[in-house]
Structure formats: C-alpha cells, structure tokens
Amino acid sequence: MTLESLIIFFLVGAAVGWLVKRAVQSFKARQNGGCAGGCNCSTKVRPPRS
Amino acid sequence: MSSLRHLPMVALVGNPNTGKSTLFNALTGLRQRVGNYPGVTVARKSGQCDCGEGVKVELIDLPGLYSLSAASPDEQIVIDVLSGHVAQERRPEAIVVVADATNLLRNLFIASQLAELGLPMAIVLNQADVAEKQGLKIDTDLLSKRLGGIPVVLTSAWKGEGISQVRKAIATVLKQKTLMTQMVWPVELKEAFGKIAEKVQTDTRQTPLVASLQRLLFDTAPNAAERLHWPIHQREGVIREARDQVRRAGYNPLAAEPLIHYAHLRKILDGVVSGGLARALRSAAVDRILLHRVAGPFIFTSIMLGLFASVFWLAKFPMEWIQAGVDALKGVAAPALVQYPMLQSLIADGVIAGVGAFLVFLPQILILFFFIGILEDSGYMARAAFIMDRLFSWCGLNGKSFVPLLSGFACAIPGLLSTRTIEDPKARLATAFAVPFMSCSARFPVYALMCAAFIGPLYGPGWESIVMVGMHLIGLLFAVPTAFVLTRFVLRIRPQPFVLELPRYQLPKPRDVLWRMWQNAAEFISKAGTVIFAITIIVWALCYFPQNTQLADKIRAENPTLSANEVQLRAQAAGIEQSWMGRFGKAVQPIFDPCGFDWKITVGVLASFPAREVIVSTLGITYSIGQDAEADSQDLRQAMQQAKWTEGERVGKPIFSLAAVLALMVFFALCSQCGPTIATLAQESGGWKWAAASFFYMTFLAWVMAVIVYQVVIRLT
Numbered sequence: 195m196t197l198e199s200l201i202i203f204f205l206v207g208a209a210v211g212w213l214v215k216r217a218v219q220s221f222k223a224r225q226n227g228g229c230a231g232g233c234n235c236s237t238k239v240r241p242p243r244s
Numbered sequence: 245m246s247s248l249r250h251l252p253m254v255a256l257v258g259n260p261n262t263g264k265s266t267l268f269n270a271l272t273g274l275r276q277r278v279g280n281y282p283g284v285t286v287a288r289k290s291g292q293c294d295c296g297e298g299v300k301v302e303l304i305d306l307p308g309l310y311s312l313s314a315a316s317p318d319e320q321i322v323i324d325v326l327s328g329h330v331a332q333e334r335r336p337e338a339i340v341v342v343a344d345a346t347n348l349l350r351n352l353f354i355a356s357q358l359a360e361l362g363l364p365m366a367i368v369l370n371q372a373d374v375a376e377k378q379g380l381k382i383d384t385d386l387l388s389k390r391l392g393g394i395p396v397v398l399t400s401a402w403k404g405e406g407i408s409q410v411r412k413a414i415a416t417v418l419k420q421k422t423l424m425t426q427m428v429w430p431v432e433l434k435e436a437f438g439k440i441a442e443k444v445q446t447d448t449r450q451t452p453l454v455a456s457l458q459r460l461l462f463d464t465a466p467n468a469a470e471r472l473h474w475p476i477h478q479r480e481g482v483i484r485e486a487r488d489q490v491r492r493a494g495y496n497p498l499a500a501e502p503l504i505h506y507a508h509l510r511k512i513l514d515g516v517v518s519g520g521l522a523r524a525l526r527s528a529a530v531d532r533i534l535l536h537r538v539a540g541p542f543i544f545t546s547i548m549l550g551l552f553a554s555v556f557w558l559a560k561f562p563m564e565w566i567q568a569g570v571d572a573l574k575g576v577a578a579p580a581l582v583q584y585p586m587l588q589s590l591i592a593d594g595v596i597a598g599v600g601a602f603l604v605f606l607p608q609i610l611i612l613f614f615f616i617g618i619l620e621d622s623g624y625m626a627r628a629a630f631i632m633d634r635l636f637s638w639c640g641l642n643g644k645s646f647v648p649l650l651s652g653f654a655c656a657i658p659g660l661l662s663t664r665t666i667e668d669p670k671a672r673l674a675t676a677f678a679v680p681f682m683s684c685s686a687r688f689p690v691y692a693l694m695c696a697a698f699i700g701p702l703y704g705p706g707w708e709s710i711v712m713v714g715m716h717l718i719g720l721l722f723a724v725p726t727a728f729v730l731t732r733f734v735l736r737i738r739p740q741p742f743v744l745e746l747p748r749y750q751l752p753k754p755r756d757v758l759w760r761m762w763q764n765a766a767e768f769i770s771k772a773g774t775v776i777f778a779i780t781i782i783v784w785a786l787c788y789f790p791q792n793t794q795l796a797d798k799i800r801a802e803n804p805t806l807s808a809n810e811v812q813l814r815a816q817a818a819g820i821e822q823s824w825m826g827r828f829g830k831a832v833q834p835i836f837d838p839c840g841f842d843w844k845i846t847v848g849v850l851a852s853f854p855a856r857e858v859i860v861s862t863l864g865i866t867y868s869i870g871q872d873a874e875a876d877s878q879d880l881r882q883a884m885q886q887a888k889w890t891e892g893e894r895v896g897k898p899i900f901s902l903a904a905v906l907a908l909m910v911f912f913a914l915c916s917q918c919g920p921t922i923a924t925l926a927q928e929s930g931g932w933k934w935a936a937a938s939f940f941y942m943t944f945l946a947w948v949m950a951v952i953v954y955q956v957v958i959r960l961t
C-alpha cells in the first residue's frame with residue numbers, strides 16, 4: 195500500500211467516522227428533547243450534562 | 245441544576261416576544277443551565293443572577309404565555325411551576341413579569357391573573373426604547389402605586405439598559421415580599437368560586453388556589469380539574485351550577501374573565517400611559533391596504549416575486565466571482581498533485597468541485613436573508629401570516645398552525661418544535677405532518693442551480709423568479725389537501741380560533757438585518773466546511789473506487805494517438821460508470837427513469853436523503869470526474885447543460901431537458917429528504933409511526949408528481 199493510498203484511506207475513514215459520531219450525538223440530543231442544531235433554528239437546546 | 249438549589253428561585257414570566265429571554269441572558273450572563281422539565285419536552289432554562297448586596301437568586305426563564313387558561317405543553321408547564329405542581333421543582337419565591345412597554349394593556353393581563361397566585365411580584369416594562377420612539381410616555385411610579393407598591397422598572401434589554409434596576413427590583417421584592425393588588429371580582433363570581441372550592445375540598449381533600457378555581461369556572465379544557473384529580477362525575481354538576489349563576493348575573497362564563505380583567509386594567513392604566521396615537525392610526529391605515537381581502541394576497545405574491553427576482557439579479561456577479569475562485573483553486577491544486585493522480589482527483593474533483601458547487605450559492609443565501617430580515621423587521625411577516633391563515637383555516641388546520649408552517653419555510657425542525665404551542669394533540673400532529681412540505685432553505689440551492697443553469701438561460705430571468713415562487717408554493721399546495729384529508733377523515737378535528745398580534749410597522753434596524761444575514765451565512769459556510777466536506781469525500785470515494793487499472797491500457801490500445809492526459813481523463817470517465825456509485829446508480833436508475841433522471845441524477849437524489857443540499861455537491865463530483873481538471877470553463881452548470889444520454893432510446897439528447905429539470909425540482913419540493921426532520925417528527929409525535937408515514941407518503945408523492953411532470957412536459961416540448 196502506497197503513502198497516497200494510506201492518506202486516502204485515512205481521509206475517507208475520518209469522514210465516515212465523523213459523520214457517524216455526529217449522527218449519534220444528534221440522536222442523543224434529540225432524545226433529551228431538544229434540537230440537535232445544524233438547522234440554524236433559534237430553539238437550539240443542548241442536553242443537560244450528566 | 246442542583247448547585248443552584250440553595251438560592252431563592254425567581255421566575256421570569258411574560259407574553260411571547262417581549263424580550264424575556266434577552267433579559268434573562270442579560271441578568272444571568274454565561275451562568276446558564278439548560279435542561280428539560282421531567283416528563284415533557286419543554287426546555288428548562290435557569291441561571292444565577294447576582295442582584296447585589298449579597299443577594300443571589302436562581303432565575304428561571306419560563307416559556308411565554310398569554311394567559312393562565314392556556315393548555316399547550318409549554319404553557320401548562322408555566323402554570324404548574326408557578327403553582328408548585330412540578331415534581332423535583334421548587335415553587336418560585338417571586339415572579340418577575342416581563343411586559344412589552346408598547347402594549348401594556350395586553351401584556352399586564354397575565355400579571356393581573358398571576359397576582360392571584362399569591363407570589364411576590366415585580367414588573368419589568370421592556371422595549372422602553374421602542375415605546376419612546378413611538379411617543380409613548382409611561383409613569384412607572386403611578387403604575388407601581390396602583391399595583392400595590394410592587395417594583396416597576398423600565399428596561400431595554402437588547403441595549404442592556406435598566407438591567408441593574410431589575411437586579412435591585414428582584415432583591416427588593418424578595419426582601420419586602422410585596423404582592424400585586426388583586427382584582428376585586430364581582431360578588432356573584434366570588435360566590436361561584438366559593439361553591440366550587442367547597443366541593444373540591446369535600447371531594448379531593450385539597451384547598452385549591454384561587455387561580456385554580458378560576459380555571460375550573462372559566463376553562464372548557466379539563467386541565468385544572470385533572471391536576472386536582474377531581475373526577476368528572478363529581479365536578480360536572482357543581483361547575484354547571486356555578487356557570488349558571490354567573491350567567492344569571494349577566495356575564496358570559498367563557499368571556500367574563502378577560503372582560504373583567506381588561507376593565508380592571510384600563511382603570512389602572514388610566515393616566516399611566518400617554519401619547520403614541522398618531523402612529524397607531526398610521527399602522528391601521530396601511531393595514532387596510534396590505535390586509536385587504538383582494539389586494540392583500542396580490543401584494544404578497546408581488547413582494548415574493550420581486551424578492552426572488554432580486555435574489556437572482558443581485559447574486560449573479562458575486563456567484564461568478566466565487567466560481568472563478570473555485571476554478572482558480574482547482575487550477576492550482578490539480579497541476580501541483582499531478583504526481584499523485586488519486587489525491588489529485590480527491591482534491592480537485594471531490595473536495596474543490598463538491599464544496600465549491602455548494603459555496604457558489606452563498607451570495608443568494610445572503611441576499612435572500614437580507615430581504616427576509618427586512619420583511620420581518622418591518623412588521624410585514626406577521627401580515628403575511630394573517631393573509632396565509634385564510635388559506636389554512638378552511639383545510640381544518642388549527643389557527644396556531646401558521647407559525648410552525650411559516651417557520652418550516654426556513655427549516656422544518658424549528659417548525660416541528662414550535663408545534664408544541666398547539667394545545668390540541670391531534671391538531672399538533674396534523675400540523676407536524678404538514679410542516680415538512682414547506683419549502684425549507686435547504687431546497688433553495690437545488691432550485692437555484694436548476695434555475696440558473698436551465699430556466700434563466702432558456703427563458704430569461706423573469707421565469708427564474710416565477711419558477712422559484714412556484715417551487716416554494718408547490719409544497720404548500722400539497723400540504724393543504726393533505727392536512728384537509730388528515731384533519732377531516734383521519735384525525736377528525738375541528739378548527740380552533742387563531743389570535744395573532746400584528747406589530748406596528750417600523751423601519752428595519754440595519755444591525756438586526758445584518759446579524760440575521762451573518763447567522764445564516766455562517767451556518768451555510770459551516771455546513772460547507774463540515775457535513776458537505778465529509779460527504780464529498782465519501783461520495784468521491786464511492787465514485788472513484790474500485791479502480792480498473794486495465795481501463796487506461798484498453799483505451800490506449802484502442803486509441804494509440806491519444807496523449808497520456810487524455811487517456812487518463814477517458815479512463816476516469818469510464819471508471820466512474822464502473823465505480824460502486826456508478827453500479828449502484830445504474831441498478832436503481834430504472835426506478836427514476838420515468839422521471840427522466842439518468843444514473844448520475846439518481847445517485848444525487850439517493851445521496852440527498854440525509855440532507856437535500858447534498859445533491860449539489862454530489863452532482864459537482866459526478867460531473868467533474870472525467871472532466872479536464874485544469875479547464876476553467878467547466879463549472880457544474882455548464883457540465884450539466886452539455887450532459888447527454890449515452891444509451892437507450894434518448895441517446896444523444898440532453899439529460900437536463902426542461903421536463904427533467906422541472907421533474908427534479910418538483911421531486912425535491914415534495915420528497916422527504918432530511919434525516920433530522922424525520923427524527924424530530926418521530927420525537928414530537930411520540931413514536932416512529934407518523935414519521936414513517938410522513939416519509940413514505942412524501943417520497944411516493946414526490947416520485948408520482950415527478951413522473952407526471954416529466955411525462956406531460958416532455959410531450960408538450
């Protein structure tokens with residue numbers, strides 16, 4: 195595997211990982227009754243810190 | 245939350261849009277905590293407020309409400325908190341009522357009702373600067389005296405004026421426990437309250453608050469009785485008897501409360517407020533034209549057409565500059581990475597082409613929100629709500645549905661969250677079902693791309709704005725019959741009255757308009773740099789892999805005269821068809837073939853299910869791979885204009901015909917393509933059943949309409 199392939203592999207993996215992490219965080223935030231953000235709404239509610 | 249429990253708790257209460265949250269932010273600064281009240285999805289905002297002289301309090305910002313008879317979850321929580329009926333929540337030791345200084349009569353109605361809860365109170369008259377500009381003069385000393393000596397403070401929270409006086413007022417009210425003078429009820433009504441109180445004590449062994457007795461007598465909703473666990477068979481007779489007594493005394497039980505309160509408040513405010521009449525008359529004269537039954541909708545449509553025409557016209561040059569910047573960047577990056585073809589393709593065809601295709605629409609977003617800011621700030625948006633309400637009222641939607649539906653034009657999520665203000669759960673559900681039909685701002689780049697690439701060049705800029713307005717109305721046109729069927733035949737609900745406060749006309753504040761523009765631009769840029777960026781990398785990978793290394797050799801063998809660069813480009817163009825995305829797109833394309841979508845559009849449509857605007861960057865990638873990365877004329881619009889069918893009956897014909905462009909826009913106008921919206925709908929409707937119904941219904945409807953539009957237009961053109 196070349197360095198170029200490694201870089202591509204890392205970038206694609208990071209993009210997938212970041213999107214999955216964001217989706218999980220949004221799901222949790224919504225479960226706490228608020229908007230997870232990303233919609234520019236004025237009702238952004240962050241979940242309480244436990 | 246727990247660390248503030250040792251401090252006395254003070255609640256901020258008031259009508260919506262009085263600047264209550266701005267005042268809360270000014271009083272608590274960054275020391276805020278946001279959570280939820282137990283069992284309901286209503287946010288609990290609290291913070292520490294230092295009132296000076298060693299007095300510190302926990303300040304809670306309660307949702308806005310107009311009266312204590314409200315029954316929406318947001319409004320009910322206010323009543324429960326102030327009555328001390330919320331588990332794990334203390335009863336506040338004092339109330340600060342925030343009132344709009346420009347409309348004291350209406351705003352003090354809630355204060356007059358709250359006085360009967362027996363809690364110490366201070367009154368903050370906010371937006372004093374606006375009142376001053378309107379020529380209103382308020383005698384706060386006289387008002388305080390007439391309200392029993394409670395502190396009355398004038399503030400302008402957004403300017404930060406009068407905040408220290410509010411702090412002092414809170415400290416004073418906690419120290420002196422001053423109560424607002426309660427209204428004196430007519431004897432007949434007092435007797436009616438007494439009868440109900442006696443029966444409540446006998447049946448439930450509880451001593452109800454005076455405020456609860458009023459709710460039992462005046463409200464048709466059973467919320468107050470349910471809070472007291474007072475069964476219907478026990479309460480029915482006594483409440484009917486008490487209402488008959490009120491009727492015999494010459495009052496209508498359903499209207500008596502506001503009439504008596506307002507009569508009381510008019511006496512209190514007599515001589516307290518002066519001036520401002522000329523301005524009110526001017527506003528009323530303008531409303532006679534703008535809200536006219538015939539002229540009103542005509543003016544509204546003209547304003548919308550003008551708005552979109554201006555957006556296209558003004559954004560044309562900045563968009564070209566951004567496109568030139570994107571092309572220049574591509575021109576620099578591509579040769580620099582020529583040694584690394586895979587990385588070159590990722591950067592030039594993936595990231596720069598994908599994110600660039602999205603960012604090109606920034607000027608249109610800025611200009612759109614500039615005009616929306618002007619319309620909102622001037623007070624016209626509330627008039628638009630009034631005009632549009634006529635459309636909704638016949639289809640059985642609750643009058644309060646308008647605000648969520650209007651919010652849906654910006655984004656469905658705040659629209660869905662604002663359905664919480666609707667009392668009737670069925671009406672709430674019907675509105676939530678209709679909200680995703682509203683044309684949100686995420687659909688805007690899709691319409692803008694299609695209009696700029698095809699409608700404008702073919703038919704002129706006038707048609708661009710007509711198509712744009714049409715696309716924004718198409719969701720509405722389908723939402724209305726959908727809501728009609730849902731409310732009449734599925735949920736069987738009756739329309740309810742709608743009260744809308746029309747603000748006075750004013751000149752928009754440049755700061756507010758620019759701030760709104762900046763907020764939306766920042767969100768758009770942040771989306772380009774995060775979600776769109778990540779998705780472009782993934783879409784690029786799916787379009788690039790698996791690599792067929794023999795493809796280039798095959799092309800070279802078939803065309804020995806081609807240069808190495810040309811061989812590489814042809815290999816990439818052929819490679820994308822054999823990529824994972826190409827194979828997937830081609831496998832699914834037959835479903836969308838009746839809509840006139842080729843496999844690249846199909847890929848764009850499928851990739852857009854998590855978020856609509858992804859189609860722009862996806863098309864940017866699928867139409868970029870295989871193009872000459874160094875050529876500066878190949879922007880997405882041109883690439884799409886030149887795209888032709890390579891197989892089947894339509895071979896050689898343009899893929900993006902008028903029929904296909906309109907079908908694609910109609911599909912995006914109606915399809916349920918937003919993951920967070922579906923999840924929020926599930927959350928607000930209490931389960932996945934309605935969210936799934938909405939998803940399948942909207943997606944199927946979008947497909948059917950796209951097929952109809954394509955098949956009809958292709959035969960006509």
